Amino acid sequence: MAYEINEAKALVIEAGKKLVESGLIARTWGNVSARISDTQFVITPSGRPYETLTPDELVVVNIADCEYEGDIKPSSEKGVHADAYRLRENVNFVIHTHQVNASAISPTGRVLKDLAPKYAKVLGPKVPVGAYGMPSTGALRKGVAAAVEANPDCKAIIMKHHGALCLGEDFDESFAVAAALEDVCGKELGRVTGFTTGNNRLGAAKLYKAYEQRFSTTNNKLQDLGSSKKITDKTFELTMKNGDVYSCNIDSGCPYKGIGPRCAAIHAAIYRNSDVTFIDQYDANDVVALSKAGNTMKPHLDDFAQIAGVDVKCCNWEKTSYRTDALDIGKASKGRNAVLVKGQGAMVTGNTLFDLEGVKKVLEKECKAEMYCELTVSKSPLSPIDTNIMRVIYNLKYSKQAEK
Numbered sequence: 001m002a003y004e005i006n007e008a009k010a011l012v013i014e015a016g017k018k019l020v021e022s023g024l025i026a027r028t029w030g031n032v033s034a035r036i037s038d039t040q041f042v043i044t045p046s047g048r049p050y051e052t053l054t055p056d057e058l059v060v061v062n063i064a065d066c067e068y069e070g071d072i073k074p075s076s077e078k079g080v081h082a083d084a085y086r087l088r089e090n091v092n093f094v095i096h097t098h099q100v101n102a103s104a105i106s107p108t109g110r111v112l113k114d115l116a117p118k119y120a121k122v123l124g125p126k127v128p129v130g131a132y133g134m135p136s137t138g139a140l141r142k143g144v145a146a147a148v149e150a151n152p153d154c155k156a157i158i159m160k161h162h163g164a165l166c167l168g169e170d171f172d173e174s175f176a177v178a179a180a181l182e183d184v185c186g187k188e189l190g191r192v193t194g195f196t197t198g199n200n201r202l203g204a205a206k207l208y209k210a211y212e213q214r215f216s217t218t219n220n221k222l223q224d225l226g227s228s229k230k231i232t233d234k235t236f237e238l239t240m241k242n243g244d245v246y247s248c249n250i251d252s253g254c255p256y257k258g259i260g261p262r263c264a265a266i267h268a269a270i271y272r273n274s275d276v277t278f279i280d281q282y283d284a285n286d287v288v289a290l291s292k293a294g295n296t297m298k299p300h301l302d303d304f305a306q307i308a309g310v311d312v313k314c315c316n317w318e319k320t321s322y323r324t325d326a327l328d329i330g331k332a333s334k335g336r337n338a339v340l341v342k343g344q345g346a347m348v349t350g351n352t353l354f355d356l357e358g359v360k361k362v363l364e365k366e367c368k369a370e371m372y373c374e375l376t377v378s379k380s381p382l383s384p385i386d387t388n389i390m391r392v393i394y395n396l397k398y399s400k401q402a403e404k
Contacts, residue, residue, distance in 0.1 A: 002092055008034035008042045009055040011171045015095065016050030024099045024178055025050065029303060030163065031075035034171070035085050035092040039063055043081055046073045076136035083145040084167055088152070091167045093174040098163040098303055101185035104368035106158050107300040108378035112184060122180040124154035132160040134386055135302055156181040161302050161382055189368060192375050222288065223317070223344055225263040225281040230271055238264050253326065262322045266347060269330025276337070276349040278356050283345035286367040291340040297366060298381035300373055304366040305387035306394035308348075308359055309336030317341045338363050 003011065015032045019025035033043035042058045044050070059074035061067070063082045068074050075081075081094045105112075112127035130147040133139025144165060147157045155177045157165040164181055168174030228238045231247075238246045238260065246255040246264060253268030254260065267279050290297065297312040299305035313332040317325050329347065332339045337359045338348045346363060350356035373379050 002035045002037050005036045005042065005060070006055070008036045009058045011093070012042060012044060012058055013050075013053050013055065015093075015171060015175070016044060016053055018175070019095065019097065019178075020050050022179075024095075024097045024182065030095070030097040031077055031081070032096075033061075033075075033078075033081040033094045036060070041081060041085055041094075043074045043078055046075050077140075079138075079141040080144050080165060083141060084148055084165065087145065087149050088167060090169055093168045093171050095166040095168075095174045095178055096159075096163065097166065097178060098365075099178065099182050099185075100365050100368065101182050101189055102156075102158055102164040103162070103301055103303075103365055104372055105185050105188055106163070107161050107369055107373055107380045108376055109160050109380070110376075110378070112158075112188065115184060119180050119184050122176050123156050123184070124151070126151070126154060127156050127158055127181065127184065128154055129158045129160055130165070132162070134390060135162065135306075158185075161300060161380075189372055193368075193371050222283050223263070224261075225266060225317075225341065225344060225347065226261065227280040228267045228278070230277045236267060236271055238267055262319065262326075265323060265326035266317075266329050266341075269326045270333045270339075270347065270349060273330045273334040274336075274349055275351075277351050278353060279347055279349050280356055280360075281341075281345055282338075282348050282360050282363065284360075284364050284367075286371065287340075287345045287364055288343070290367040290370060291345055292343050294342050297340065297370060299366065299387050300369040300381050301362070301366050302382065302386075302390055304362045304369075305382060305390045307362045308338045308366070310384065310387040310391050312336060312338045312340055312346070312363075314340035314342055317344055 012032050012034050019030065031044045033041045035041045040060055040062055042060055044053065045057050045059055048057060057072055059072055060069045061074050061078050061082065063085050066078050066082050077096055080096060084091055084094050109129050111129055115123060115126065128147045128151045131143030133143050144157055144159055155167045159165060166174050166177040166181060168177055224241045226238050226240050228236045230236045234250050236248050236250060238248050240261060246260040248255050248260060248264045248268060250268050250271045253265040255264065270279055291314060294314050296314060315325060315329045315332050329339050329341065333349060337350060338346050340346045348356060348359040348363060350359055
């Protein structure tokens, strides 16, 4: 049964906050809606943070034609929600997420079958996949709608290279679907990559022994490559994990006083090549694992292409050649917000700390996706044309919305 409009708005706002708290949604990624009649639904607006949403910011949208009321723009994926309500009369609440585990397995296009009874009870007999389309396009909407229509008993749809759509008769069911889907996808990742939450190791399962050394973080000795903030056009402040702080020159990469750590050269080179304010080393296990491979990352997930870059290169970092290596890292950062440093994780950049955290989230998720794709022999990166288009649109449009 459809919700009364005020109740629908209250539940959508509650859902947004709950999704952020649970980690199923970050920043403004994803969207939530609730049916208010046979012809309309309310949905979250485009590019506004969930934590501060008010009822007046939610948008009423027509199911038939996606026309909407008021001056606030609804989510760009409103068509996906409209199709869910149009095709499923019993669906009254829809959550679209970029949740980590479901997104990570999405590039392969694998349908999850033979679900354990406790999951099948919530999700249906399987989890189908909607065909790929760039975000906010008719191709994406068409692919998801086809999967919804062809699988009437399934309540979760994986969106290839993108995320997931979770359908429920009400608020509670849609959340149960999202949680069950993430659990199922997490088990699938674990089956293939050997990853277990809390385990300080990312390697291949026994079936993939050939990848054991390549994707292992066991006994990996990480160097402290520091974090920094740009202070002026000529200076930055470098902070090490032990608390030591150095005021450094961007042109020379040297501290103004005394002798500083070699990694100051990395930060200086990045500032010379990129218009950013913050730099941080990110050494999450799966990021370190991917950095050991030494390859350029080619996006498998569209939000990675948007937020991190059209590709992310991997550069060496050796004590004996640190000056040359720093120059290479700086050049690799141009036009991108992350650079892998072989065996050391990644250097991530942003204009705000909020941006920096966003890059970290998509980088770690992309690392999971790349390992899963390689270990299942399902390499399927996005096309360079698509990644370039998405990166440009994000920088011109969506990143500006997030800053408001």
